[in-house]
Amino acid sequence: xxxxxQHPSWVICKxxxxxxxxxxxxxxxxxxxxxxxxxxxxxxxxxxxxxxGSKATYEQGVEKDKFLINxxxxxxxxxxxxxxxxxxxxxxxxxxxxxTNPQPQHFGDGTRLSIL
Amino acid sequence: GENVEQHPSTLxxxxxxxxxxxxxxSDSASNYFPWYKxxxxxxxxxxxxIRSNVGEKKDQRIAVTLNKTAKHFSLHITETQPEDxxxxxxxxxxxxxxxxxxxxxxxxxxxxxxx
Numbered sequence: 282x283x284x285x286x287q288h289p290s291w292v293i294c295k296x297x298x299x300x301x302x303x304x305x306x307x308x309x310x311x312x313x314x315x316x317x318x319x320x321x322x323x324x325x326x327x328x329x330x331x332x333x334g335s336k337a338t339y340e341q342g343v344e345k346d347k348f349l350i351n352x353x354x355x356x357x358x359x360x361x362x363x364x365x366x367x368x369x370x371x372x373x374x375x376x377x378x379x380x381t382n383p384q385p386q387h388f389g390d391g392t393r394l395s396i397l
Numbered sequence: 398g399e400n401v402e403q404h405p406s407t408l409x410x411x412x413x414x415x416x417x418x419x420x421x422x423s424d425s426a427s428n429y430f431p432w433y434k435x436x437x438x439x440x441x442x443x444x445x446x447i448r449s450n451v452g453e454k455k456d457q458r459i460a461v462t463l464n465k466t467a468k469h470f471s472l473h474i475t476e477t478q479p480e481d482x483x484x485x486x487x488x489x490x491x492x493x494x495x496x497x498x499x500x501x502x503x504x505x506x507x508x509x510x511x512x
Contacts, residue, residue, distance in 0.1 A: 313497070313498070315499070315500075322505075323504070323505070324486065324502045324503065324504045324505050325441065325486065325502045326502075327499060327500070327501075327502075330493075330497050330499055332497070338493075338497055374440065374441070378498070385431055385443045385446055386431075386443075386500060387443070388433075388440040388441045388442070389440060390439065390440045391438075391439075391440060
């Protein structure tokens with residue numbers, strides 16, 4: 282199998298707080314992980330591609346200083362939403378892929394972030 | 398960049414009927430086409446995928462077809478069951494530079510199977 286674990290599943294916090302979300306591949310090594318944002322009843326919008334040991338590649342319009350990504354090992358990537366505001370409230374989902382192209386992406390359970 | 402269009406946005410069928418969801422893509426460099434099923438509040442789950450060197454792939458009640466010339470691919474679900482009700486996303490995958498390989502998703506189709 283290819284299991285991806287995402288934590289936490291739900292976060293509620295005050296405006297101005299920074300929130301860290303973890304994405305782990307449990308039974309395989311993921312050289313690449315992806316972070317998506319999904320608004321209610323909408324599609325998955327790619328925010329950034331995270332490669333182990335190098336800087337993340339951000340999609341156009343995504344603020345890299347706002348959404349900090351770290352991929353320090355082959356099984357862990359983190360997304361930190363810095364100084365979160367209500368407009369950052371969303372469903373954030375990570376996915377991981379084994380090294381060979383093309384390969385399926387396997388998704389975590391997602392994190393529902395609510396900023397008050 | 399790649400653009401993926403998905404139709405219809407909603408689809409309602411009777412149990413036992415077939416359901417077809419269609420997607421088109423814009424960039425001929427795309428070479429991998431997965432389909433994901435997402436139930437409410439849950440993770441997208443890969444249900445089938447197809448690579449550009451294949452025209453059709455089938456897995457039990459699910460099949461996907463790819464027409465590279467027309468740049469469109471379709472998902473076919475036969476003998477639908479209520480548990481097939483979910484949002485289905487198509488995606489097109491391509492190398493985006495260096496070692497980056499990314500998926501562009503369609504907007505999704507809400508499939509409802511009525512008992």
